[in-house]
Amino acid sequence: MEPIPQEGIDGSARVEPVACAGFTCWISRVSRAGFAEKIAANLENLDWLATTGVRHQRVVSELSRRGPILPARFGTVFHGEESLDRDIAARKRALHKSLLHVSEADEWGIKVFVEQQPQSALIAASSGSDYLRRKASALSSQTQQRKRARSLSPEIQKLAGALEHIALETAPVGKVSGGQPGLEWQVSILLPRHRQEQFTSMIERFSRLWQGQRRIEFTGPWPPYSFVRV
Amino acid sequence: MDNKGVIMLDGNGDSDISLLDILDHVLNAGVVIQGSLVISVAGVDLIYLGLSVVLTSVETALKHAEKPGSPQRH
Numbered sequence: 001m002e003p004i005p006q007e008g009i010d011g012s013a014r015v016e017p018v019a020c021a022g023f024t025c026w027i028s029r030v031s032r033a034g035f036a037e038k039i040a041a042n043l044e045n046l047d048w049l050a051t052t053g054v055r056h057q058r059v060v061s062e063l064s065r066r067g068p069i070l071p072a073r074f075g076t077v078f079h080g081e082e083s084l085d086r087d088i089a090a091r092k093r094a095l096h097k098s099l100l101h102v103s104e105a106d107e108w109g110i111k112v113f114v115e116q117q118p119q120s121a122l123i124a125a126s127s128g129s130d131y132l133r134r135k136a137s138a139l140s141s142q143t144q145q146r147k148r149a150r151s152l153s154p155e156i157q158k159l160a161g162a163l164e165h166i167a168l169e170t171a172p173v174g175k176v177s178g179g180q181p182g183l184e185w186q187v188s189i190l191l192p193r194h195r196q197e198q199f200t201s202m203i204e205r206f207s208r209l210w211q212g213q214r215r216i217e218f219t220g221p222w223p224p225y226s227f228v229r230v
Numbered sequence: 231m232d233n234k235g236v237i238m239l240d241g242n243g244d245s246d247i248s249l250l251d252i253l254d255h256v257l258n259a260g261v262v263i264q265g266s267l268v269i270s271v272a273g274v275d276l277i278y279l280g281l282s283v284v285l286t287s288v289e290t291a292l293k294h295a296e297k298p299g300s301p302q303r304h
Binding site: 049050053054056057060071074107109128171173174175176177180188219222225226 | 249250251252253254255256257258
């Protein structure tokens with residue numbers, strides 16, 4: 001199996017394939033004291049989270065080019081190959097089902113912003129945590145309160161309905177970005193690849209309809225992070 | 231920026247504007263192995279970190295970043 005050039009989760013380990021109960025599991029070997037036992041504390045470190053999260057995304061993204069993939073939850077660590085193999089073998093059927101479900105489909109993230117003020121320019125940041133801190137300073141607690149209190153507007157409901165119609169599945173998203181100023185609504189969808197053009201046309205249609213009132217941003221294609229609940 | 235604002239990520243998609251999006255998606259779910267397990271429990275084969283730990287940490291860290299005069303690093 002062709003190795004991948006991306007660095008492993010700790011920044012140095014290789015990413016390697018391991019055969020597990022009929023699946024290929026891609027792993028990187030990390031030190032217990034140097035990495036595994038520090039994860040809990042590191043989760044509070046925005047620099048670490050930004051750097052490690054991006055590493056995770058790069059590896060998963062590269063692997064997803066090769067075929068259907070089920071991303072493991074960020075931070076999952078096994079004591080060894082034996083316990084990994086045992087766990088995969090125990091959930092073989094569910095994993096197969098999940099893999100079929102996400103085959104030939106990608107995750108897309110959609111965000112709707114109200115056009116109150118000009119969109120902030122690309123934020124120049126010196127580091128991952130600096131970027132996140134600058135974003136944090138733009139958070140408006142008022143916006144968040146308003147968002148929570150308000151039920152979905154009829155226009156958003158229309159978009160939500162259209163997305164549910166075109167997608168295999170939708171999932172909430174936004175635990176990190178949910179406080180962005182002006183953000184009215186966001187969602188993740190699992191979209192069959194053959195419907196990608198249909199999807200972008202649909203978004204363009206809503207964008208034109210909402211010109212001046214709302215702005216739609218969408219990102220993708222992502223590996224199916226939000227759709228592998230097994 | 232046009233109204234579509236499409237950001238197509240390749241394997242190295244880490245432009246400034248997509249870091250929040252990366253964390254949004256990467257931290258959203260993924261294969262759940264078991265429930266949250268504490269690392270120190272004897273005989274546990276798997277160390278698993280509950281997603282709620284990550285989210286609380288990010289939320290906490292972002293809140294601290296808002297306060298003036300707060301330490302820059304945790």
